[in-house]
Amino acid sequence: MKTALVLLMVLTVSVFADTVFERINNDQDISVDQRALYFVYSVMSPEKLPTHYTLGTETVKSGSPALHEAVLLSDQVSEEALEEIMALVNRPSLSGTPQNFASPGGHFRIHYTTTGTDASSLTYANNIAAYCDNSWVTECETMGYFVPPSDNGAGGDNLYDIYIKNAGTGICGYCSSGGEYKPADSTHASSASHIVISNTQGTALNQVTAAHEFQHAIQSSYDWQEPTWFMENCAVWMEDMVYDDVNDWKGYYGGGAMRKPWLGIDSANPYWYGGMFWPRMMSLMFDETAVREVWENCAEGAGANMMDAQDEMFISHGSSLEKGFMEYGVWRYFVGSLYNASFNLFDDELTGAGITDAIVLPWNRITTLPYSEDYHAAHPTYHMQTLGITWIRVDLTDYQDGYVQIEFDGRNNFDWNLGAFIYNGSSFEFNWYECDPTTGDKTVAVPTTGYDYAVFFPAFMAETSFTAEFEYEITYSSGIEETENFTSPELTIGSNPLVAGSAVTFNLPSSGHADLSIIDMTGRRVETLFSGEAQQGFNSVEFGNDLSSGTYFVVLRHGNSMETERVSVLR
Numbered sequence: 001m002k003t004a005l006v007l008l009m010v011l012t013v014s015v016f017a018d019t020v021f022e023r024i025n026n027d028q029d030i031s032v033d034q035r036a037l038y039f040v041y042s043v044m045s046p047e048k049l050p051t052h053y054t055l056g057t058e059t060v061k062s063g064s065p066a067l068h069e070a071v072l073l074s075d076q077v078s079e080e081a082l083e084e085i086m087a088l089v090n091r092p093s094l095s096g097t098p099q100n101f102a103s104p105g106g107h108f109r110i111h112y113t114t115t116g117t118d119a120s121s122l123t124y125a126n127n128i129a130a131y132c133d134n135s136w137v138t139e140c141e142t143m144g145y146f147v148p149p150s151d152n153g154a155g156g157d158n159l160y161d162i163y164i165k166n167a168g169t170g171i172c173g174y175c176s177s178g179g180e181y182k183p184a185d186s187t188h189a190s191s192a193s194h195i196v197i198s199n200t201q202g203t204a205l206n207q208v209t210a211a212h213e214f215q216h217a218i219q220s221s222y223d224w225q226e227p228t229w230f231m232e233n234c235a236v237w238m239e240d241m242v243y244d245d246v247n248d249w250k251g252y253y254g255g256g257a258m259r260k261p262w263l264g265i266d267s268a269n270p271y272w273y274g275g276m277f278w279p280r281m282m283s284l285m286f287d288e289t290a291v292r293e294v295w296e297n298c299a300e301g302a303g304a305n306m307m308d309a310q311d312e313m314f315i316s317h318g319s320s321l322e323k324g325f326m327e328y329g330v331w332r333y334f335v336g337s338l339y340n341a342s343f344n345l346f347d348d349e350l351t352g353a354g355i356t357d358a359i360v361l362p363w364n365r366i367t368t369l370p371y372s373e374d375y376h377a378a379h380p381t382y383h384m385q386t387l388g389i390t391w392i393r394v395d396l397t398d399y400q401d402g403y404v405q406i407e408f409d410g411r412n413n414f415d416w417n418l419g420a421f422i423y424n425g426s427s428f429e430f431n432w433y434e435c436d437p438t439t440g441d442k443t444v445a446v447p448t449t450g451y452d453y454a455v456f457f458p459a460f461m462a463e464t465s466f467t468a469e470f471e472y473e474i475t476y477s478s479g480i481e482e483t484e485n486f487t488s489p490e491l492t493i494g495s496n497p498l499v500a501g502s503a504v505t506f507n508l509p510s511s512g513h514a515d516l517s518i519i520d521m522t523g524r525r526v527e528t529l530f531s532g533e534a535q536q537g538f539n540s541v542e543f544g545n546d547l548s549s550g551t552y553f554v555v556l557r558h559g560n561s562m563e564t565e566r567v568s569v570l571r
Helices: 020-026 032-044 064-072 079-089 122-142 203-223 228-242 248-255 277-285 289-298 306-316 321-331
Strands: 099-102 108-112 160-165 173-176 194-198 371-374 392-395 403-410 416-423 428-434 441-447 453-460 470-477 490-493 503-508 512-519 525-534 537-542 550-558 561-569
Touching: 020 032, 020 064, 032 064, 032 079, 064 079, 064 173, 064 203, 064 228, 108 122, 122 160, 122 203, 122 228, 173 203, 194 203, 203 228, 203 248, 203 289, 228 248, 228 277, 228 289, 277 289, 277 321, 289 306, 306 321, 321 416, 321 428, 321 453, 392 470, 403 416, 403 453, 416 441, 428 441, 453 470, 490 550, 490 561, 503 512, 503 525, 503 550, 525 537, 525 550
Parallel strands: 108 160, 160 194
Antiparallel strands: 099 108, 173 194, 371 470, 392 453, 403 441, 403 470, 416 428, 416 453, 428 561, 490 503, 503 537, 512 525, 512 550, 550 561
């Protein structure tokens, strides 16, 4: 499945003003030449931009997205515009006498000067070299990503070139593949690149800038033609992988996946920074290599194939992009004050200072039933984009010992899914459903006994620019029988604590792929007990006890369902 970049709307709940990038991206009255040049100007020559793009805008820390978007347009612009673009995005010059040295790790050549507007000190340059070497070791040697290709001697040799200079107001740095060497024998649009890092920022920003921009260099080595949104998702995620203690990513939280869930996961600036939780979930659901696997799938051939690459990754783990996206609808709900270690979703970094709760829009916070809503007619500002969702939460305090039912009606002749989960302080159950492809209808009933809340979330899956209009009605009944709508697999732990030889049993409502894993307290998979085709009914596996003593979670995924049990392991 492939989706186009969807334009961001300026929403009243945003913690961001709009950015220069957004204004250029949203302007439908400019030519392709103007759009590409304005993207480059926004980083290299902001004084050349018309003032209506710059007044009152929010600054962005990385110039890479604007430069990359311009390069992606390079085959559509005039020769005159292309010549100017390539002159601007190519290797920079420095304001004073250029100096350079090889980094201690032997991976980078650091270019700097001590005079003029680009001036920095040797100490500053040495620190940059250390941060870049550390990023290389973590990303290439430890995590196994491609090493950026040779630049064919563009910087004087084949070491990767880092330029320390005045990067512009508010910009920490950027990576550019424009005009760079493209290996002739590459089968996957590999490109060399170079990085610019600001000459006037502190240690923490220099650390995450090195990690972030070097991830962009790595991405260009896989396929420079891939879309910007996932490049930024991964680059922000990589900041936390390389420099976990800095947490600069929390500054993007308010504009991202938990606070604006109705935006598509492939949305543009500034969402794509706060969208870093999508690759973060991939790494926690499977392991850190899952994100790298996406890039490896991208490199199977030249040309943008990001959505297919993600789908292939999920399929290789017994899932699919569609299933992963629907599970993402649950993961990003349980953050902030709702974070619960027993649910084994995001790790505990998604709570505490700087992490507010996911947004359930006011009209979707339901305490009295029956309740109905014509979502688009009443709230057009918050309409969902392709691969967007919205949470509809029902307080079950006064609706115990029965069933809450949603009758959902999405816009006809478009692809809709409907997720549903119920939870209390210690457990949750989750399932999701495909709506009728013609009518967009789906009716789901969930049991309420012992649960605090029921949450439904429609997901707009259609690749279209049409508005995601929908209506719903939610009712309560104490007399309705449980339907097959909310059937879930049953997970049984033979003994708790788990010891060598303990049985873990799961009862499946139908045959099909099942994944049974053990997750540690950080949310990371540490053992796979079973992954493959399983029969309907009871299945049992033996716990081998290769883990240290402590608290873990056993997670069962089957079909469109997920269940979790908290266990202790005793060696």
